[in-house]
Amino acid sequence: MQGKQLPKWNEIPPGGAILEPGNSVKRPTGDWRTFRPIIDKEKCVRCLLCWVYCPDAAIKIIDEPYRTASGKEWKFSVEVDYTFCKGCGICVEECPVKAIEFVEEVK
Ligand code: SF4
């Protein structure tokens, strides 16, 4: 918010309501992160539970085929959108095959 004028108390909508739907794209939350989820495409079974549970819609579906080292063919993969991933770790907890590593963010 540095250099940006904050609204005065009487300019804030009653109840702090957000009146502009979809405004989250203007507010990248990636710089909140202290830990970074990293998806292992080899272990991932494409169940999309991480996509379902991510509160920031920061799991992207990559529509490209992927072949694992053992020869398994997948039609798509999942990746983390680090612009919006705030590092809450929910995807790490929910992944049923532990395919997401959670590593400390290094700036
Ligand atoms: S750590 Fe949280 S915000 Fe980031 S991708 Fe996982 S669930 Fe989404």
Ligand code: SF4
């Ligand atoms: S929850 Fe785990 S296995 Fe399922 S799509 Fe996400 S990373 Fe892959």
